Amino acid sequence: MSTTQPSWLTYAWLCAASLTVAAASLFVGAADISETTISGTVLSLRLTRVIAAGLAGAALGVGGVIVQGLFRNPLGSPEIIGTTSGANFGGHLVLLLFETLLAGHVAEYVKPTMFMPLGCVAGALAALLIVLWVIERRDDIVVVIVVGFLLTSLFASMDGVITSIAQERWELARAMLAFTLGDVSGATPRQILLALPMIGFGIVAACFWARSLDLLLSGEEEAATLGVHVPTVRRWCVVWTALLTAGAVSLGGNVGFVGLVVPHVLRRYVGVGHRALMPMAAIVGAAFLMGCDLIVRIVPSRSELPLGVVTGLIGAPIFFTLLMKLRIEGRYA
């Protein structure tokens, strides 16, 4: 597949499409914004969730590009290094602790809406430290994948313990489930401020590592002969993916398929070059998740559909269609 550097016009078109989705999102929701008493507050709530969805989508899109480039595996997604399940576990654990053991003691210092995001960041960083510890000792890409898989299973099991304890408190268990299924409806500016540095720096850093990832496409040995210090690239790509994931999960909970689908869709149009893929993945990932969040509000249901469910319902058929097209094109090429 060739590498095409998209023109400024393409970027402008994509940005315009994203802004259109964002603007449309401001006018769709349960409340009536023509009612002047609440319109300002409702619009600010919607703007906050649009920004949260955009940031989370951008983070997951770029995270997906990094992981697929690093592992040279098109089935890679940010979840592969175990930080997503770490973030999920951290969020659940902190919520349980604050609601039971620490109830009332820390509410004066930490807003309850920040419990889960802070837990997510802590959980993701804990997972990252384990991955880095392993990389320091066995610098092998297969080992990183296996450790990521093990961490995912480990954190999922520990998360199961937390969820089973929370079952005794019905609403707490429902809050954990809602977080697991993904949701940006309760996003606050403070949550965005928490996630913004991780996601902002993550995207810039990803663009910085794009050239190295391009060279890695031809294999680690070839890349090394071309001057790439592979262990350094691997280490920092894992670190930035972890931070991007932590930021995304702290904003939107467990939202799947964005990191898998967005890079795949883009590769068809801009090729495999990471320098073109990174910014495009950020824009398209943001637009995709903002669009899904818009659908969440449009689909008639008793409350709102979980965001992660909608990304899965849309992402899986897109991914399947892409795979089938690739096969058909391969057959007739």
Added chain:
Amino acid sequence: MRSLNVIGWINGAAVCLALLLAMVAAALPSPAARAARRADWSMIAKSEPIDLGDGRQGLRDASGAVVELRRFQRIASGSLVTDGILAALCEPDRLVAFSSHAHDADSPYSYRYAGKPALPFDLSVEKLLNLKLDLFVFNGVSQAAKLEQLRRSGITVFDLGEMRGLSTLLPNIRTIGALIGEPERAARFAESFERRMSSVGAHVPTQGRKRAMYVGLHGDKLFGSGRGTSYHDVLTHAGLINAAAEHFDGWPRYTPEHMLMIDPDIVVTQSGMAHQLCDMYGLEKLKACNDQGMVVELPAAMLVDPGLAMLDATEALHRAVFGTPGADQAQGHAP
């Protein structure tokens, strides 16, 4: 190539056979399922005894199974609702254990269950067998598999069905009364309970009642209650209108936007959540969080209980809103 085709056919046939046998096994009726005829299934147990012949009588539970009435001596309760009803109606020496909620440290009702063990939350069959029960009563919502497992283990189980506030609580009281051999006492208790609930907010004129809603906050997730819930009954019997019922049934999850859309005069929440709720982004604009309204905190154990604690919750809420002296349980805040 031909042998490969044969192997393929053999494997295909084996897969089909395995699936067929699995389906047949799943469709085989168990003794418990035979007892529970599908036509008799309902969301709530019946309190009218049915004739089993030879002078024996039985009660049909929510799963459709019939439990023969006799003098049960070792009874355990497996849910919040049955805990309270059994403690109120049954002699203490016949009660062996209560649900895991009974000994909740935050509950003002845990003294009622002192000295009795708490059942595990997962209703472990082995632990229940250890208690040598002759009757296990619970509200087995969505626990069909557990119900069948308990019955297969020889435990007499009575499933009262859903817990949806007064509409299920009053029949539950009568049914438990019939089960433990005290139908008259149960009928009087149910009538008295209903009368007391109705009297709490009866003096509040129907016109101009304040709009209220229940909200629980966990992290950044908001939960509430519409029609057909105990929260709805508590609000309406306290002399208020459940504003969420205009839009929702059951137990919805809200977004902050939903809250602003409903914008009630009064928000009812669990102890410790009022400040957090009004501090949440966007919700500071709610009427309830300003001088125009109020946020009422009630103890969680009282508020989330769809059983007898509903009366305490209703009275406490009424006191907090209408200012009757002696509001010791509830605290009203006008941030």
